Amino acid sequence: MSEISSAESELIGGATRQFLRRRAFWNRFAAYWLLAAALVSVLVTVGIVYVLVTESLPFFNQVSLVDFLTDTQWTPMFENARYGVMTLVSATLTVAGIALAVAIPAGLALAIYLSEYARPAVRESVKPLLELLEGVPTVVYGFFALLFVTPLLQTFIPGLAGFNMLAPGLVMGIMILPYTASVSEDAMRAVPMGLREAGYALGYSRFRVATRVVIPAALSGITAAFILGMSRAVGETMVVAIAAGQNPNFTFNPTEGAATITAYIVQMAMGDLPHGSLAYQSVFAAGFVLFLITLTFNLIGFFLRRRFREAY
Amino acid sequence: MQPNLRPITRETTDVSSAPGDSNADLHRHQESVPLPHGNRADVRKLSFWYGKTQALKEVNLPVVDRKVTALIGPSGCGKSTLLRCFNRMHDLYPGNRYDGEIRLYPEDENLVAIDPGLVRLRIGMVFQKPNPFPKSIYANVAAGLEVRGIKKRSVLDERVERALRHAALWDEVKDRLNGSAYGLSGGQQQRLCIARALAPEPEMILFDEPTSALDPLATAKIEDLVQQLAGEVTILIVTHNMQQASRISDFTAFMLMGEMVEYGNTDQVFTAPEDPRTDQYITGRFG
Ligand SMILES: Nc1ncnc2c1ncn2[C@@H]1O[C@H](COP(=O)(O)OP(=O)(O)OP(=O)(O)O)[C@@H](O)[C@H]1O
Ligand SMILES: [Mg+2]
Numbered sequence: 001m002s003e004i005s006s007a008e009s010e011l012i013g014g015a016t017r018q019f020l021r022r023r024a025f026w027n028r029f030a031a032y033w034l035l036a037a038a039l040v041s042v043l044v045t046v047g048i049v050y051v052l053v054t055e056s057l058p059f060f061n062q063v064s065l066v067d068f069l070t071d072t073q074w075t076p077m078f079e080n081a082r083y084g085v086m087t088l089v090s091a092t093l094t095v096a097g098i099a100l101a102v103a104i105p106a107g108l109a110l111a112i113y114l115s116e117y118a119r120p121a122v123r124e125s126v127k128p129l130l131e132l133l134e135g136v137p138t139v140v141y142g143f144f145a146l147l148f149v150t151p152l153l154q155t156f157i158p159g160l161a162g163f164n165m166l167a168p169g170l171v172m173g174i175m176i177l178p179y180t181a182s183v184s185e186d187a188m189r190a191v192p193m194g195l196r197e198a199g200y201a202l203g204y205s206r207f208r209v210a211t212r213v214v215i216p217a218a219l220s221g222i223t224a225a226f227i228l229g230m231s232r233a234v235g236e237t238m239v240v241a242i243a244a245g246q247n248p249n250f251t252f253n254p255t256e257g258a259a260t261i262t263a264y265i266v267q268m269a270m271g272d273l274p275h276g277s278l279a280y281q282s283v284f285a286a287g288f289v290l291f292l293i294t295l296t297f298n299l300i301g302f303f304l305r306r307r308f309r310e311a312y
Numbered sequence: 313m314q315p316n317l318r319p320i321t322r323e324t325t326d327v328s329s330a331p332g333d334s335n336a337d338l339h340r341h342q343e344s345v346p347l348p349h350g351n352r353a354d355v356r357k358l359s360f361w362y363g364k365t366q367a368l369k370e371v372n373l374p375v376v377d378r379k380v381t382a383l384i385g386p387s388g389c390g391k392s393t394l395l396r397c398f399n400r401m402h403d404l405y406p407g408n409r410y411d412g413e414i415r416l417y418p419e420d421e422n423l424v425a426i427d428p429g430l431v432r433l434r435i436g437m438v439f440q441k442p443n444p445f446p447k448s449i450y451a452n453v454a455a456g457l458e459v460r461g462i463k464k465r466s467v468l469d470e471r472v473e474r475a476l477r478h479a480a481l482w483d484e485v486k487d488r489l490n491g492s493a494y495g496l497s498g499g500q501q502q503r504l505c506i507a508r509a510l511a512p513e514p515e516m517i518l519f520d521e522p523t524s525a526l527d528p529l530a531t532a533k534i535e536d537l538v539q540q541l542a543g544e545v546t547i548l549i550v551t552h553n554m555q556q557a558s559r560i561s562d563f564t565a566f567m568l569m570g571e572m573v574e575y576g577n578t579d580q581v582f583t584a585p586e587d588p589r590t591d592q593y594i595t596g597r598f599g
Binding site (some may be wrong): 003112119190195196197199200202203204205212213216217235272 | 399401404406429432433436437441443444445446449455456459460505508509512557
C-alpha cells in the first residue's frame with residue numbers, strides 16, 4: 001500500500017498537485033455560487049407565495065370562500081362591501097380569450113410562413129423585428145387601444161363603450177403575437193428535415209407538409225407557446241387598466257368595459273388604503289387568484305414543453 | 313466468388329405469379345404500356361450542382377423496368393445526389409441546379425424539367441434513416457393515399473393492409489394499427505416507411521442505403537423485401553455494402569467522383585468489370 005502511494009506522489013509532482021487542489025477549490029466555489037443564486041430565486045418565489053397566503057388568510061376570515069367564488073358583485077369601496085372575485089375573473093378571461101383569438105391564428109400563420117416558406121434572408125430580418133415589437137412598453141399598447149383602436153371600432157360597432165374589453169383584447173393579441181409566433185416557429189424548426197422530406201417524397205405540397213407533418217410533429221411545442229402566451233395575457237396589466245376601465249362588472253360581453261384582476265390591483269395599489277383593512281386584504285386575495293390562474297397555465301405549458309422535447 | 317450471386321436472367325416479369333397474391337394487381341396498370349428498350353427511365357448527360365460545387369458530371373444510366381438497379385461507389389461520389397434527382401428532392405433547397413435529362417417512360421418526359429410534385433406522385437422514396445411521422449402506424453401508411461384523393465375508409469383500410477403485408481410488417485402490427493409508429497423497432501420503422509412508399513403504388517421506388525441504420529437481421533428482412541418487390545416495381549437502390557448489391561440487384565452502376573464509371577449486369581460488374589477502377593473498388597483496394 002505505502003509503496004503504491006509513494007509511487008503515486010512521485011508521479012504527481014508538486015506543481016501538478018497544487019494545480020489539482022486549486023482547480024478543486026474553484027470548482028467547489030462555482031458550485032456554491034450557482035447554488036446560492038438558484039436559492040435566491042427560489043426564496044423570492046416562496047416569499048411571494050408566503051405573503052400572498054398570509055395576507056389573504058385574514059380576508060377569508062371575514063368573507064366566506066363560497067361568497068368569494070359565487071357572488072357576482074365586487075364592491076370593496078361600498079358601505080356594504082361585496083367580494084365576488086368572479087366579477088374580476090370574467091373580465092380577465094374575456095380579454096385573454098380575445099387576445100388568444102387573435103394570437104393563435106395569426107401567430108400560427110406567421111410561424112408557418114417563417115419556418116416553411118420564408119427564405120433564410122427574410123426570416124433573419126423578420127425575427128429581430130418581432131423582438132423589437134416585444135420591446136414596446138405595454139403602456140404604449142394601452143394608449144394605442146384606448147385612443148386609436150376603440151374610436152376605430154366605434155365606427156363599426158355603434159354600441160361600443162369608451163372603455164371596453166374588445167379593443168384591449170385585440171391589442172393584447174397583437175402584443176403577445178411576436179412571442180407566440182417566435183416560440184411556435186422554434187418548435188416547428190426543431191422538426192427534423194427528414195420528416196419534411198418524407199412528406200415531400202409522398203407528393204405533398206409545401207402547405208400540406210406544414211399542416212400535416214410539421215404542425216403535428218411540433219404540436220406540443222406550439223400548444224405550450226400559446227398557453228404561455230395566455231398566461232401572459234392573463235397577467236398583463238397596463239393595457240387593460242388603461243383601455244378596459246376600472247369598473248368591476250360581471251360580464252363576458254366584450255363591448256362593455258370591466259376591470260380585470262390586474263386592473264383592480266393596480267387601482268387599489270395607487271390609492272391609499274388603510275393597512276389591514278378588508279379592502280387592503282382583498283388585493284392579496286385577488287392577487288392569489290391571479291397567481292393560481294397563471295400558475296395553472298404555466299404548469300400546463302411546462303409539461304407540454306417537456307413532452308415536446310422528448311418527442312425526437 | 314459470391315456464393316449468393318443471383319443470375320439476372322429472370323426475364324419474365326409475370327406479375328400474376330408474383331409471391332403474395334394479394335399484391336398481384338399492384339402494377340397491372342403499367343403492363344399495358346410498352347416501354348422502349350424495357351427501361352423505366354434513362355439518365356442522359358445529367359449534371360448537378362449544389363450551388364457552385366458540381367456533384368454530378370454528365371452521368372448516363374438506364375433504369376430497367378421492374379428490376380433492381382444498385383448504385384455503388386465510395387463515400388461522397390454522388391450516389392445520393394443522383395438518387396435524389398429522381399424525385400427532385402434537391403428542389404427543396406435553394407441554389408441547386410440540374411442540367412441534362414432523366415427521361416421517364418412511357419410518357420418520355422424529362423423529369424428534371426417538369427413539376428416536382430408530379431414526379432413525386434409517381435416515384436416513391438425510402439430514406440437512410442427511418443423517418444415515420446409521429447402518428448399512428450395506420451396514418452403513416454395512409455399518408456400517401458389521402459394526397460392522391462383516396463379518402464374512402466374501406467379503400468384506405470384495404471390499401472393500408474395490402475401495403476403492410478407487402479412490406480412484411482402486417483403480422484407484427486395488425487393488432488396495434490392505431491398505436492404510435494415510434495413504438496416500433498428501427499427495422500420495423502424502416503419497413504413501415506417502405507409500406508408508406510408502397511401504398512400509393514408508385515412506378516419506381518428509390519432506396520438510399522435503407523439498411524445502414526439496421527442490425528443484420530433487420531437488414532436481411534429488408535433485402536428479402538427488395539428482392540420480392542422487384543418484378544412489380546422498378547427499384548433504384550444506393551448501397552455501401554457490396555455484398556448487398558451483389559445479392560439483391562439485377563444491374564449495378566459504379567460511380568466515382570460524380571462520374572458514372574461502369575454500368576452492367578450485376579454478375580458481370582462483380583466478376584468481370586470492364587474498368588480497372590471498378591475492379592479496384594470491388595476488390596477493396598480503394599474507397
Ligand atoms: N447539400 C450539399 N451541399 C453541398 N455539397 C453537397 C451537399 N450534399 C452533398 N454534397 C457533396 O456532393 C458530393 C456527393 O455527395 P453525396 O451525398 O451524393 O455522396 P454519396 O455518394 O451519397 O456518399 P455517401 O456514401 O457518404 O452517402 C460530396 O462531395 C458532398 O460533399
Ligand atoms: Mg449518400
